[in-house]
Amino acid sequence: MxxxxxxxxxxxxxxxxxxxxxxxxxEVDENDLSGTHVARQLGLLPEQVFKTLVLKGxxxxxxxxxxxxxxxxxxxKAARAAGDKKAAMIPMKDLKDVTGYIRGGCxxxxxxxxxxxxxxxxxxxxxxxxxSAGQRGAQIVIAPDVLTEYLRLTQVxxxxx
Numbered sequence: 377m378x379x380x381x382x383x384x385x386x387x388x389x390x391x392x393x394x395x396x397x398x399x400x401x402x403e404v405d406e407n408d409l410s411g412t413h414v415a416r417q418l419g420l421l422p423e424q425v426f427k428t429l430v431l432k433g434x435x436x437x438x439x440x441x442x443x444x445x446x447x448x449x450x451x452x453k454a455a456r457a458a459g460d461k462k463a464a465m466i467p468m469k470d471l472k473d474v475t476g477y478i479r480g481g482c483x484x485x486x487x488x489x490x491x492x493x494x495x496x497x498x499x500x501x502x503x504x505x506x507x508s509a510g511q512r513g514a515q516i517v518i519a520p521d522v523l524t525e526y527l528r529l530t531q532v533x534x535x536x537x
Contacts (some may be wrong), residue, residue: 384510385476385486390518395526397518400506402514409480411445414515418506422446423498425506425515426480429489430475430485433460438474440484440493442507447496447535457494457532483510493529495520500531 382399390397400525402417415422426442429449433439439458443449455463472478476488484507499505499520506515507523524531 382511382514383508384508384514385482386483386508386516389486390516390526393526395518395522397516397522398510400515400517401513402515404480409512414506415445418515420506424497424502424504426499428477428484428508430466430471430482431455431458431463432466433458433463436460436492438466438489438491439463440487440491441496441534442462442484442493442499442529443496443534444498450536453532453534454494457530457534458492477508477510478512483508483509483516484523485516486510486531493527494534495524495529495531495533497531498532498535499523501514 385453400418411425411427412422415425423444423446425445429441431439436458441449441454451463504517505520506517509516
């Protein structure tokens with residue numbers, strides 16, 4: 377299953393569930409925690425590397441969107457996907473309290489609580505996508521359909537045109 381020594385809550389959960397994945401490590405640049413930095417480090421298209429964003433809807437509360445690092449989440453599309461009229465990104469200072477993860481190491485897998493999760497529909501263009509393994513410097517590599525089934529997430533258009 378996991379082909380490296382990266383041990384995080386996310387990788388432990390996937391391993392315990394028998395989910396096929398592997399991990400890739402990269403060098404962290406504290407001055408550039410962007411996903412495009414991760415894509416460059418791993419020699420990938422930025423469209424194949426997904427960032428995990430936590431939003432809060434007016435009515436539905438917290439929910440998670442995974443979008444390509446080269447894209448920006450469309451708040452209206454995200455709110456609509458979650459069944460709300462309005463949504464906003466949560467303040468960065470609240471990220472660890474809400475999810476258990478820090479910026480640059482936030483994974484949709486293994487958050488403190490399960491939140492409704494949405495994956496940008498472009499993920500299906502790839503056999504494998506990359507997303508945070510739950511710590512800076514490590515990415516989980518997983519098939520989008522496997523991730524979709526494991527997290528029971530919804531694939532939908534989430535990015536600004």
